[in-house]
Amino acid sequence: MRGVALKAVQELLGHATIDMTMRYAHLSPDVKRDAVHVLDTPSPARVHTGHMTPETPAAGTLC
Numbered sequence: 001m002r003g004v005a006l007k008a009v010q011e012l013l014g015h016a017t018i019d020m021t022m023r024y025a026h027l028s029p030d031v032k033r034d035a036v037h038v039l040d041t042p043s044p045a046r047v048h049t050g051h052m053t054p055e056t057p058a059a060g061t062l063c
Contacts, residue, residue: 010021027035 006018006021006025009025010018013021015021
């Protein structure tokens, strides 16, 4: 699963504010379930180092 930064979505859609983008960024129950699964499943890199890794989704992303 790969995320898309909300700021990128805002710019691509031509929204003046991130608030307008958020108005249309509704999450379905499946997306929420998948997000919980990702957060509950530790990646090997995070387990060993405790740091964010390139494959760790950034905050404010849509998947």
